[in-house]
Amino acid sequence: MITPRFSCSQSEDAVIVTMYCPSVRASDVEISVDDTLFSIHVNPYFLRLNFPHPLRGDEDASASYDAGTGYLTVSLNKETKGQDFKDLDLLAKLLAPRPAEQIPEEPGIEVLASEDAHRDDDSELAERAQQLTLEQREILEAANNDWQLPQETPEPLPPLRTTPEHRYGFLDMHIGYFRHVAHAENEVNELGPDAETMPPAERRKRRLIHEQEKWDDEYYMADFVDDEYIQELLAWASPVAGTTDGHHFTEEENATMLRLPRKEYSTIPQQTHDLYLTLLTLLFSYAYETRTTQQDPTPESAWTLASLTPAFSALDPAPYHALPERSNPASFTETELSATFVASYRRALAFPLFRSFALAERCRADVVDILAGGRRLVTRCLLGMKHVLDHHEVYYVYSKVWVDDYCVWTLAYTRHALFPSLSRKIAGLKIAKSMVGWDLDELESAALEETERQSDSDDESEDEIEQMLPAPL
Known part of the structure; x- marks a missing residue:
């Protein structure tokens, strides 16, 4: 598919996309609008743009084609009339893929259910204790004795390399x-x-x-x-x-x-x-x-x-x-x-x-x-x-x-x-x-000192030459 030359402008109610698509059949134009994403296909051209604000559905879009100039003009109605769509001249930004949802830097905890942890039924606790494995009993006994075991954070392993090449750029x-x-x-x-x-x-x-x-x-x-x-x-x-x-x-x-x-x-x-x-x-x-x-x-x-x-x-x-x-x-x-x-x-x-x-x-x-x-x-x-x-x-x-x-x-x-x-x-x-x-x-x-020294030396040379010249008559 060919990405056509295009430009974008806006009015109070719509965003206007103008594309240069010479020698196409206007009846083959396919337009799709999904929230902020707009795409248009008319063989052999394809264009997908991601706008900063939502647009109305493709059923509200209109298109006109001037066969003499080869320009196809598409009018896309804004979801919110009067909203300002900034950076419509930044074509690379409009062509960039829709950004993924931001991943939080810290994990969040969602509480699905809660209940009172306090138990008065000692028999239930004793019954659960009987079901512990030998290893679990040893861990529980160690906790009751308050053993202080050394805890060390292991050194991070170097990244696994499967090729001698290093990336760059x-x-x-x-x-x-x-x-x-x-x-x-x-x-x-x-x-x-x-x-x-x-x-x-x-x-x-x-x-x-x-x-x-x-x-x-x-x-x-x-x-x-x-x-x-x-x-x-x-x-x-x-x-x-x-x-x-x-x-x-x-x-x-x-x-x-x-x-x-x-x-x-x-x-x-x-x-x-x-x-x-x-x-x-x-x-x-x-x-x-x-x-x-x-x-x-x-x-x-x-x-x-x-x-x-x-x-x-x-x-x-x-x-x-x-x-x-x-x-x-x-x-x-x-x-x-x-x-x-x-x-x-x-x-x-x-x-x-x-x-x-x-x-x-x-x-x-x-x-x-x-x-x-x-x-x-x-x-x-x-x-x-x-x-x-x-x-x-x-x-x-x-x-x-x-x-x-x-x-x-x-x-x-x-x-x-x-x-x-x-x-x-x-x-x-x-x-x-x-x-x-x-x-x-x-x-x-040092450069300035050398320049001054050469200047003084030139002055002295000029004085010596003047002294060697005969006195004027």
Whole structure:
């Protein structure tokens, strides 16, 4: 079946779905409405949408077909007239499967019946005691003697593994994408042919070692001194600054959302929490690539995006700071947010063309602006990242294992109000240069001293040359 291009709008009483279905027979249209779920089939097209509020039955729906334009328009009456159906432009959210009922985090106890446990009939108690087995009698005798037996909680067993491969990607759902990596020109892959079999702890260790190897203090000092072009990048006005959540997706973005996978993500609170943290690293990479190219992607843009994202280059997602598990996915501490951005800062200072701490700080400010724009702007940035990666013959793999799922998850499963709150927390962070792990302050001081020394030396040379020249007549 083919998913048609479609759009949704609403009036006071109805939701209107417009589909592009050229060369079909209008008499073959089959419409079904089940509470919030709407589906329509007209060979060879099929569309199923899940709306936020209930609709009236399919007998109240109406459809019209314009053979000249190929558009089929379906009007679905609202169960409650005047009710506002939000996010009708988030196509991936409408296409997502109906979410399952939430499983309670703690088991509940339902009392089916109760009775008074007090017994006055000693004979009944004695009769039951006579029916005890030998083992039950020994247990009862031990209880009467108040024996204190040692009680220890056994150590949890490691998860049973039936394959040497370790999963990776969004919610560790993917495997097999790097089995033939040795034959692909994947320059950002830091795990080599071991990408499929390396455990998460070893991936992080390998990433940190590689960052240390790629760190070049002379390169950093040169960019710090000769920063004319970096100053231009810092002054560039990003178009996302001040963007509100009320913009509309382009036709190309809508077409991309229609091609996204239709998945349902069942996550525990800690997984949801970690997904938000990893999302910050993706947005930072996007902000760096966008600012350094001034939103005009180059052939190196896919390499930049993949190199700056730890979850791509080393399959190492957040969290990057050891913290106890939390039950509230919306609670983010300053420590873990700082650790997340430090991981991105290290990448930005060790790999790309422009290596500047000030530039990294400016990219974090761009992330603040993106999050302040809300769910739609975050999704638009992810779609931009996906567009760059999809057009690369090697790095498209990171779009498959990370970005595709992130687009669907952001549209259908994230909390809209959480993004502005997260934006404010990130704006208030104070990331010191010492947190990166390299002696940035010392390097900058040494670079300034060398610049001043060379300047003084040049002045002295000019004075000596003037003294050697003959006096004017």
